[in-house]
Amino acid sequence: MAVEIRTNGVKPVRNTFGHLARRFGDKPATRYQEIAYDVQPEVNLHYKPLWDPDGEIYDRRRTVVTMRDWYALKDPRQFYYGSYTTTRAKQQDALDRQLDFAEKRDLLRLLPDEVRESIVFALLPLRHYEWGANMSNCHVAAYGYGTAVTQAAIMVTTDRLGMAQHLSRIGLLLDGNTGESLSIGRSLWIDEPLWQGLRREVEALFVTRDWFEVLVAQNLAADGLVYPLFYQQFDQHVAARAGSALSSLTDYLLRWYEETAKWVDATIKTAAAENPENRERISQWFRNWRDRMAQALRPLSQSLLGDASEQALAAVLAQLDARAAKLGLTV
């Protein structure tokens, strides 16, 4: 085999693509780098989009945040499609074992009625919150600049659909697969006065056009209150009365939240550190949406946690402010 003998000693002419060599030097690039950097067209764009005649298909001006290099917003998880799907598949396998166990033992259906009802009241409307978060992140994926941030956003978009479906599964475990709990959750989301504050803010996000504002509002301000409030505080409240059956299923949501927060934090921290105008603007967005979300959640929290509510909400807010301060925001 003459071919193999010769080609074994062949040295590559270059180690990576030119755009990656200019960023990181001529060494083999990671699979993340090969897709995350510079693949989005930058110049010589054709046509004016009919849906935005004053803009271009890829347009830096769709946010007031400015960056010298939008690829500074890298994903610390270094997710590319393959590592993203295989990671989620593995997590889902583990979750399936929990779901199976809960189903076989009827864990949720065996809870006292009033506990089951309070879980339906607290968690099933959140399916729609997740669907809203899906839309918000898809807005970032659609109108954001640079693959580093937009590809992470489309992954979070599909994640949020997954979270909505996971919450649906919790509902089906509660109602024995009739779907009744889903219908109840939906009516609560649409009509129940206690839920209207949150729905109003979610709809307000749907008409917010600046994609970076949407990213901050949804993934930092809103999630930073909703996730700890429902999946920690409310969950503990249930656990104290009825054991850890629910926690075994909400744990998945919390772990997802912690993982995604790494991307959210890195993105916001880098953008805020870029220049004082960014820092000021992002801080304003954060404070505005934090306050609106907190106000929307207060009556819900009171109804769910009773006397413990104020303390729980204060703890969650303090935690979020500490996180935002670490990202360089003025809180």
Next chain:
Amino acid sequence: MAADGDRKPAKKLNLKENYALLTRGLGWEPSYQKKEDIFRTVDFEGVKIHDWDKWEDPFRLTMDAYWKYQGEKERKLYAIIDAFQQNNGQFNVTDVRYVQALKVFLNGIVGLEYASHRGFNILGRELPGVGPRIAAQMQAIDELRHATTQIHAISHYNRYFEGMAEFPHQFDRVWYLSIPKSFFEDAVASGPFEFIVAISFAFEYVLTNLAFMPWMSGAAFNGDMSTVSFGFSAQSDEARHMTLGIEVIKFLLEQDPANVPLVQKWIDKWFWRGYRLLALLATMMDYMLPKRVMSWSEAWTIYYEENGGALFSDLARYGIKPPKYADVTVKEKHRVSHEMWSVFYTVRDALGFPIWLPSKEEMDWFSEKYPETFDRYYRPRFEYWRELEDKGTPFRSSTLPKLCQVCQWPCLYTEPDDASEFVHRQGEYQGEIFHFCSDGCSDIFHDEPEKYVHAWMPVHQIYQGNCFKEGVDPSAADFNPMAAALDYMGIKPGVDGGSMRDHVDAQRWESWTARPANMHEGAITDAVRKTT
């Protein structure tokens, strides 16, 4: 729910019920904001939708199923790509001409997958129904997969061959790459319904098999296991995308009779636009694959004339007619690849890959596959060019051809009914003259001239002095506009384009593999002559 706590055993759900329940009613009618402020782009095209719920998500995949299914495919794909790289699989392809086809693929096609990804991101945000949004989002992330895995499958080649290292830079600047680029940007710049008719139906449903089958079997025939594995792995995604394409068309046509003429117009436009894009593929299939699978003419017969014929007779009940100018594509199938390879040959110094003349053996194959045209029009031309090469005075053109304002191909197609006459179509808009390669492109322009005047026309830009790097001084005594433009595009003269016989890829290939760079012509360097 049952407050009495009566606990019948939980109902068993099949997959369809499970999907339906998990996504049931996720959306809601907004009441704090106006619907038209949330979904701002669904109305301006004039499509009428009465019931969004009639458009179900055809994929019906829950996210957990999607992650597992796709994750498994990714694991298998990367196992093959890893093995390919470890074994230096790039040296097992037929010859180095095949690698030139991969350059066109990486530099011209990856950008399309990417644009498709971004276009579906927009639809995933802007379509008001839950089913359509989920379908668009899944396709959006699928298309990201395609761009990603294509780069990963081809990345290893870049370490050994020229012309791939600057693929994003070139996609934005190289004159002939604005053929694919303008195609997809045209679609993304359209409204959501035109986009989905263009991409999901006209491109993926009607034309994708044509891109897929011959190209992937071509990769297999030529020993490129990396690209083949990517292709077959992507095929199951494509099956979903095609389903979306046909369901969308039926949904639009069933929603309102007023949609029929709009859909027909978009089918006509995007069929022609897609067909012109595929001329790139025709050229690759016939000229760049050392081992050929089938001719372009055969592929067009099977995958468009036969399959497409059945499709459009099925759609006739909605009042949809076969695409306008389909007859022209059938007339042109005997010519496109030869005409385009001839263009590439003459401007080879301005290309990102080297060019060669077909060997005697290949010309005989063309004579057999193209009995009506090859011996009459193209063989004499190639033989003459071969003679000039042998005399040391190869034919070349130092000017770039005029481009079609719509498809961006050089205006060097011939009349549908006369292969010896070049098509000349031009039109006027606001006092300016525009040129077209065909009646198909002329019609598209005249339907939306205000859009097509904003096409970025590389050759015009060069002549207007806009394609130079910053700091270049066009008034300098030794200024060479063509050289400056190539520099701007990222094409290195003497390294990227030119003739295969002198090309560095060919020389390296022979010294590395001890096999001829062109298996039909014998070795060009001593490295092979000595051992064979």
